[in-house]
Amino acid sequence: MPDLTPPDVLDFQNVSKTYPGQPRPALNDLTLRVPRGSRTGVIGRSGAGKSTLVRLISGLETPDAGRLLVRGDALGPATRAAHQARTGLVFQQFNLLAQRTVLRNVTLPLELRGVPRARRDALAREHLDLVGLGEYAGRYPAQLSGGQKQRVGIARALVTAPDLLLADEATSALDPETSAGILNLLLDLQRERDLTLVIVTHQLEVVRAVTTHVAVLDAGQLVETGETAAVLRAPRHAATRALLDAHRPQVPLAPDETLRRVTLPDLNPDTLAALARAGARIVQAEPHPQGLDVWIAAPAASPEWAVLA
Amino acid sequence: MTWDALWPLLWQGTLDTLWMVVPAALCAQLIGTALGVLLTLTRPDGLHPQRPLFRVLDAAVNVGRSLPFIILLVLLIPFTRLITGTSIGSTAAIVPLTVAAIPFVARLVDGALKDVPRGVVDAARAMGASTAQTVFKVLLPEARPALIHAFTVMIVSLIGYSAMAGAIGGGGLGDLAIRYGYQRFETGVMIATVAALLVLVQLTQWAGDRAAARSDHR
Ligand SMILES: Nc1ncnc2c1ncn2[C@@H]1O[C@H](COP(=O)(O)OP(=O)(O)O)[C@@H](O)[C@H]1O
Ligand SMILES: [Mg+2]
Numbered sequence: 001m002p003d004l005t006p007p008d009v010l011d012f013q014n015v016s017k018t019y020p021g022q023p024r025p026a027l028n029d030l031t032l033r034v035p036r037g038s039r040t041g042v043i044g045r046s047g048a049g050k051s052t053l054v055r056l057i058s059g060l061e062t063p064d065a066g067r068l069l070v071r072g073d074a075l076g077p078a079t080r081a082a083h084q085a086r087t088g089l090v091f092q093q094f095n096l097l098a099q100r101t102v103l104r105n106v107t108l109p110l111e112l113r114g115v116p117r118a119r120r121d122a123l124a125r126e127h128l129d130l131v132g133l134g135e136y137a138g139r140y141p142a143q144l145s146g147g148q149k150q151r152v153g154i155a156r157a158l159v160t161a162p163d164l165l166l167a168d169e170a171t172s173a174l175d176p177e178t179s180a181g182i183l184n185l186l187l188d189l190q191r192e193r194d195l196t197l198v199i200v201t202h203q204l205e206v207v208r209a210v211t212t213h214v215a216v217l218d219a220g221q222l223v224e225t226g227e228t229a230a231v232l233r234a235p236r237h238a239a240t241r242a243l244l245d246a247h248r249p250q251v252p253l254a255p256d257e258t259l260r261r262v263t264l265p266d267l268n269p270d271t272l273a274a275l276a277r278a279g280a281r282i283v284q285a286e287p288h289p290q291g292l293d294v295w296i297a298a299p300a301a302s303p304e305w306a307v308l309a
Numbered sequence: 310m311t312w313d314a315l316w317p318l319l320w321q322g323t324l325d326t327l328w329m330v331v332p333a334a335l336c337a338q339l340i341g342t343a344l345g346v347l348l349t350l351t352r353p354d355g356l357h358p359q360r361p362l363f364r365v366l367d368a369a370v371n372v373g374r375s376l377p378f379i380i381l382l383v384l385l386i387p388f389t390r391l392i393t394g395t396s397i398g399s400t401a402a403i404v405p406l407t408v409a410a411i412p413f414v415a416r417l418v419d420g421a422l423k424d425v426p427r428g429v430v431d432a433a434r435a436m437g438a439s440t441a442q443t444v445f446k447v448l449l450p451e452a453r454p455a456l457i458h459a460f461t462v463m464i465v466s467l468i469g470y471s472a473m474a475g476a477i478g479g480g481g482l483g484d485l486a487i488r489y490g491y492q493r494f495e496t497g498v499m500i501a502t503v504a505a506l507l508v509l510v511q512l513t514q515w516a517g518d519r520a521a522a523r524s525d526h527r
Contacts, residue, residue, distance in 0.1 A: 055431075058435035059434075059435065060431055060434055060435055080437075081437050084435060084436060084437040085437060087435075089432065089435050089436075091428060091432060093426070093428050095426070095428040095429045095431070095432035096429075097429060097447065097450070097451055098451060098526055098527045099450050099451050099453055099454075099524075099525075099526050099527075100450070108433070108436065108446070109436040109437070111446065112433070112436055112437055112438050112439075112442055112446070113437065140526035140527075141526075142526060142527050160436075
């Protein structure tokens with residue numbers, strides 16, 4: 001039997017979307033493919049059209065022009081429900097139901113599909129354990145921290161066993177440390193469950209930490225795509241450069257100094273000594289899934305960079 | 310008038326008031342909630358925008374709310390007679406009270422549903438919730454504290470309105486106040502009646518606030 005499943009989970013073909021009454025399209029002639037099993041970042045500043053992309057994939061909006069294929073199907077009344085069941089969504093504002101317990105929030109997607117109560121409770125508990133919140137089943141969202149709420153959001157997104165997980169600014173409302181925890185969880189789950197992960201964000205460090213591929217949106221248009229490392233190393237479009245620059249710490253530099261960013265497992269004495277030998281100083285450090293995200297100011301010609309980078 | 314004579318009058322008046330208010334409140338909550346849901350769904354940014362229908366419902370609710378109750382009472386006499394067979398007495402008063410409360414509830418419910426965050430509704434839609442599921446599993450349950458609050462406010466208003474219905478022979482505490490306090494200058498009866506109304510209103514408000522607070526997990 002030939003394998004008939006398409007290699008791309010998402011296939012945008014010249015998709016445009018203009019909201020009623022809006023002067024310009026939220027998405028304009030977008031062509032983008034997301035391969036099965038990939039970790040793709042969609043980055044762009046606020047208003048770039050990122051959430052519109054998510055709304056199209058999740059069936060909340062339909063394209064005005066072009067075609068969007070999800071797992072090879074155009075989303076229509078006949079196919080939408082099946083695809084929605086296989087697409088998990090995680091949101092910036094968590095979007096949990098305040099009047100439902102944590103457990104009942106996670107059972108909701110199953111409830112909507114008529115899964116019997118005993119089965120959905122068992123599945124929900126299993127997924128709450130998966131995100132480390134088994135003890136919190138009986139609480140209400142208001143009794144949880146932001147990071148815990150997002151974990152519930154992830155459990156809810158995965159309880160229907162989707163193969164595609166969409167996270168729209170999933171860590172934007174969280175502090176850096178909590179964000180790193182959530183991103184790590186998403187990474188682990190993506191690997192364990194062989195998910196296609198689409199991370200939508202305006203935060204470069206999120207794309208850097210999690211994704212293999214990145215698509216840069218600007219004013220509704222796709223301006224750059226490629227492997228994340230390549231795009232971040234040598235951005236071609238002004239919008240991408242602007243996103244990169246926005247994250248440089250604003251510190252005065254000596255004339256021969258350059259600002260470099262490195263990811264370190266930790267700041268142990270050896271690393272610090274190496275930095276000192278290179279005449280480098282740490283300008284900023286933030287938690288990162290692989291340790292610390294560190295901005296370093298150092299002489300441009302410093303040979304020690306090879307060791308660090 | 311002595312306490313012995315007053316007490317049965319007050320008791321009967323209270324029962325009559327409750328007999329008018331409680332059925333009217335229940336009917337109005339049912340119909341008004343349905344109307345409020347319809348308003349929410351059909352408004353231009355709702356889940357099923359239906360501009361003409363929304364305009365008609367919206368206008369009807371506004372008119373219903375701005376009509377003075379005493380006028381509604383008179384206007385509805387033929388309708389009341391059709392339904393209850395009479396236009397006077399406590400039972401007959403249930404009809405205009407219900408009609409008066411429906412637009413009131415509809416507006417409060419519409420407002421309560423609008424306060425459910427859009428993102429939560431979108432999340433449910435993206436999970437595949439049908440319109441009915443969105444209404445019954447998300448909108449109404451999430452708005453429950455506000456709905457209880459609306460119900461409380463409505464009962465309190467109905468207690469006030471029922472006193473007016475009493476004025477045209479509806480019975481109840483209002484009727485008592487008019488017949489004894491106003492027409493026969495029995496100030497004692499008047500004061501006792503007002504006290505009874507106050508107790509009724511306070512009890513309702515207290516129970517409603519408590520129920521709303523208990524049901525709110527935000
Ligand atoms: N429901 C809507 N109605 C009208 N305009 C909208 C709506 N949602 C988004 N837009 C507009 O579409 C553009 C893209 O928005 P969005 O996709 O939310 O961007 P992002 O998620 O990248 O910030 C913006 O100009 C925004 O104002
Ligand atoms: Mg957005």
